[in-house]
Amino acid sequence: MTLRTFKKGVHPHDHKTRTASLPVEDVPIPQLLRIPVSQHLGKPAVPVKQRGDEVMPGELLCDADGFVSARVHSPVHGKIKKIVQQPLPAGRMSDYIEIAVNVEETQAHQWQRREVDLNALDRDTVVEGIRDAGIVGMGGATFPTHVKFSPPSTAEIDTLVINGVECEPYLTCDHRLMLERTAELLEAVRILNRGFGFKRILFGIESNKPDAIAAVSRAAAEIPDTPIEIVPLKVKYPQGAEKMLIYAACGRTVPAGKLPLEIGVIVANVFTLVAIEDWFFWGKPLIDRVITVSGDGIKTARNLRAPIGTPFEDLVEACGGFNGDVAKVLVGGPMMGVALPTLDYSLTKGSSGLLFLTQAEVPAESPCIRCARCVDACPMNLMPLKLAAYAKAQKFVEARQHNLNDCFECGSCAYVCPSRIKLVAWIRYAKNYVRVHKL
Ligand code: SF4
Ligand code: SF4
Structure with missing residues (x-):
């Protein structure tokens, strides 16, 4: 079999054996969902329902606001409790629609093939x-x-x-x-x-x-x-x-x-x-997804299907709770994922993984030894050590001049770095600064 590939790249340990053979299982239907109106790139969707409204599975909760935006639908039978502002995992604020779920009626709902x-x-x-x-x-x-x-x-x-x-x-x-x-x-x-x-x-x-x-x-x-x-x-x-x-x-x-x-x-x-x-x-809109919950810090790693808006605490419970001390929680994978300061978030359309890593899986950082491995690994031919140094020194214009925005945050540079420097975190910080201040 001929195997094709791209130039450069890295070979991280894949850590997939724990869940690769586990069939997808449904989580118990949560009592409460918290559904962000902004789960996509582009403008946040606009709520078309209000506090107190009853909703059904598949019913429109929020309409797209313009072309580059996406609709949001209710995954469940239930009643809208409130609409609150909370941060998304990446730090931006979003309105969240909280739904008190009617578990029995949701369980009874059947989608009809057409x-x-x-x-x-x-x-x-x-x-x-x-x-x-x-x-x-x-x-x-x-x-x-x-x-x-x-x-x-x-x-x-x-x-x-x-x-x-x-x-x-x-x-x-x-x-x-x-x-x-x-x-x-x-x-x-x-x-x-x-x-x-x-x-x-x-x-x-x-x-x-x-x-x-x-x-x-x-x-x-x-x-x-x-x-x-x-x-x-x-x-x-x-x-x-x-x-x-x-x-x-x-x-x-x-x-x-x-x-x-x-x-x-x-x-x-x-x-x-x-x-x-x-x-x-x-006729079923995008109202649920499968997520891999894994890492040494969780008791039973699983592939779970859950309604959009399921609180992360419910996913932890479905996996039997924590296994010892958790040093880092990530939404997404270890290369491109975002570290979470708390578990107070919920499943969105883009959440492909929830990882609970122990200290052994999160090595400590030391100073740069100028080995240039990060440069060799970058598939976009960037100089990650330089971009991170500019970010640390708040030299955002210089970072931009070194093609900061070509970085797609793949994490290859941070992975190969023997000093475990948080290169992507610094680059992401600089990109956010450049975007917000329109540099
Ligand atoms: S995260 Fe950015 S700088 Fe680092 S290897 Fe990937 S594209 Fe290159
Ligand atoms: S891989 Fe790490 S230690 Fe080596 S040059 Fe890049 S930042 Fe420095």
């Missing part, structure tokens, strides 16, 4: 459906999917790249979806192909998931009307990043500052595809 005439779909109806369902990039980027699938009329899109890479250590939720919802994934591919008539559909999966490669290959062989090719990839981080994956899968390079659609490519994560199938065949 007939879909694929021949009646065209690009507009496909994109409209994606927008109506509130679907965003589920790999963590949370860019509204309808925007990604609305290229300018001048763009000639010929290739869909499906992201089944899941290169972040610890995370296995995409892997499980490729095994457990293979047929639905392929149904979504057919829907997208009706709208776009791709010349090529390349499904990238790393070779450490041979069962997923086999399952998707078998299912793809049954839909001969779709030009789909499974592309086994070398195991390397950050291959799941769009630009790296596009190069690995089809050998095209996205120039700095450009978007994939400018070279004719759209990338979609496997979870995003499952959400598309859920909407078109079941």
Whole structure:
């Protein structure tokens, strides 16, 4: 089997064996949900419900505010208790809609499958459906999917790249979806192909998931009307990043500052595809997701499906509580995830992992020894040590001049750094400063 890949990159220990073979399980329905109105890149959605309103599963809670925004729906039967302001994991403030859940009625709710005439779909109806369902990039980027699938009329899109890479250590939720919802994934591919008539559909999966490669290959062989090719990839981080994956899968390079659609490519994560199938065949908007809860600091690591808005405390409880002292809590993976100061957050559309790491999994920092390993590892050819030094010295203009904004926070530099310097945290700090102060 020929394995393709991108240039540079790193090989972190994947820590996936703990959960890779564990089927997805549903959490008990929570008594209370806290649903942020801002779970995506772009403008926060606008609430269309108020305190005291009764809501049903799938009912619209918030409408998109403009084109680059995404709808938010209720995952449950319940009553809106209040709307409060709280920080999101990345630090920005957001309104949260708190719903007191009617657990019994929610449990009794059944989604009804509906007939879909694929021949009646065209690009507009496909994109409209994606927008109506509130679907965003589920790999963590949370860019509204309808925007990604609305290229300018001048763009000639010929290739869909499906992201089944899941290169972040610890995370296995995409892997499980490729095994457990293979047929639905392929149904979504057919829907997208009706709208776009791709010349090529390349499904990238790393070779450490041979069962997923086999399952998707078998299912793809049954839909001969779709030009789909499974592309086994070398195991390397950050291959799941769009630009790296596009190069690995089809050998095209996205120039700095450009978007994939400018070279004719759209990338979609496997979870995003499952959400598309859920909407078109079941009328179910994006109201729940699978998350990997793992790390040495949690008693029983699991892949859990939970309603959007589930408090993280409920996920911890579903995993049997903590296992000894937890030194660090991360939402997302250890490379690109965000450290949480408390557990007072809830599941959002972009939460792919919740990690509880012990001290042994979080090594201490020491001074820079100028080894340049961070420079060698950076897939964007940046100088991470320099960017971090500028950030520490508050020299944001200089950081910008050294292409600060090309950093997509993959964490490869911090991973290879023998001094364990928090390079990404400093770079993220500088990027936020540059953005807020419009430097
Ligand atoms: S500087 Fe940014 S893009 Fe480069 S390795 Fe570090 S985190 Fe990744
Ligand atoms: S890898 Fe770490 S120690 Fe080496 S130059 Fe970069 S920041 Fe300094």
